[in-house]
Amino acid sequence: MSAKIYIIHENEEWTKPLKHELEQFNVPYEDWFLSEGNFDLSDVPPDGVFYNRMSASSHTRDHRYAPEYTAAVLSWLESHGRRVLNDSRALALEVSKVAQSSALRKHGVVTPKTIAAVGKDHLVNAADEFSEPFITKHNRAGKGLGVQLFNNQETLKGYVMSDAFEDSIDGITLLQQYIQAPDASITRCEFVGGKFLYAVRVDTSEGFELCPADACQVGDSFCPTTEEPAPKFEIIENFDHPVLANYEAFLKANGIAFAGIECIQNERGDLFTYDVNTNTNYNADAEKKAGISGMKAIAETLAQELSNLHSLQK
Incomplete structure (x- = not known):
């Protein structure tokens, strides 16, 4: 089987523009939708260039464990020396x-000044460290999850102790200096x-x-x-x-x-x-x-990576 581009992701809408550009360049690719699945650790991965597009907001699309599964797959790929763009270190940063x-x-x-907190009481108490307006946000987020602006500890406490409070999927909420x-x-x-x-x-x-x-x-x-x-x-x-x-x-x-x-x-x-x-x-x-086109630039980069791989295999 000849080498190709493998697109690792969990959202079809976000990959359509990339697939279109790859097709314009006649670059062979395969879609790896990793919301769930299985793989044998003793298997050898296929040859190719692997582009990781896993998202921190996957849980908002009912793909709760997609990042964890992707981390396992990337570990397997990297252990076999496969070329991974946005590798396991990149994924670790994406979700934190x-x-x-x-x-x-x-x-x-x-x-910005940032405090990470687990537990409602600790989150509220951390607000004492801010003398000016601050925002909350989820540690593992994307799409602006958990972002709200507060002027003082009391308004934060009212929110955190209410039914409106939404915890981060990993339990870590951030308080961050508000930059206007x-x-x-x-x-x-x-x-x-x-x-x-x-x-x-x-x-x-x-x-x-x-x-x-x-x-x-x-x-x-x-x-x-x-x-x-x-x-x-x-x-x-x-x-x-x-x-x-x-x-x-x-x-x-x-x-x-x-x-x-x-x-x-x-x-x-x-x-x-x-x-x-x-x-x-x-x-x-x-x-x-x-x-200008970002996806076209990505497709060109992936095409060059695949060409480099073919050259190494000759």
């Missing part, structure tokens, strides 16, 4: 914002093959559910495209910032080939980085306007 923050700081990236941007926006930097591709400005005035592929969805179904006076996603022309070099070093050190890294600047211009998405998606409208 605590791990992300620690790894980012190791590479000189500034992150003057224009209510964040910046998402996209990387392909470990290198900076482009940055997109994201309007956060309507909330924190910021995945580009989810911007115009109801559930998992895309709604019709509509014209907006101020687009939610807009690619920034000629974006440049010293932090990009730190980001690339961070990606290289952690087995991440493809990612979106989110950051925000306060009114003084200080930049804080708060999220890494190794299962990155792109906004079609913003890319069309800018004349």
Whole structure:
């Protein structure tokens, strides 16, 4: 059996654009939908290039143990020396914002003050460490899960002790310094093959559910495209910032080939980085306007990886 690209994931909607681009390049691929399954540890994996697109938000699609199963599969692949893009280390960061923050700081990236808590009482007590507004978020999240803004401990306590409180799937809730941007926006930097591709400005005035592929969805179904006076996603022309070099070093050190890294600047211009998405998606409208395609760039990178593998096997 000849080598091919294997796409590891748990969400068909997010892989359709990639499959389209791979087909345009006539690159052979196989879909590995790892919401559940089984494999024999004594088997030898097929030859190929394995692209891990497993998501931290899989449990919101009733795929509770997809990341754990994927971790087992990646361990098996890596033990046989297979080429894995966004490897097991990348997956570990995808499902833990605590791990992300620690790894980012190791590479000189500034992150907001963050406290991790397990247990409602500990979560409420941790709010004493913040003299200014703060937000909650889930440690294992995606899609803005658990993100709410609070001004003080009392309002947090009212929420945490109410029926409205939703715990993180891993039991770890974060309290994080609230960074307010003057224009209510964040910046998402996209990387392909470990290198900076482009940055997109994201309007956060309507909330924190910021995945580009989810911007115009109801559930998992895309709604019709509509014209907006101020687009939610807009690619920034000629974006440049010293932090990009730190980001690339961070990606290289952690087995991440493809990612979106989110950051925000306060009114003084200080930049804080708060999220890494190794299962990155792109906004079609913003890319069309800018004349660039993230998925096309990923497909080209995967095609080159497969070509390199074929060369090594000759």
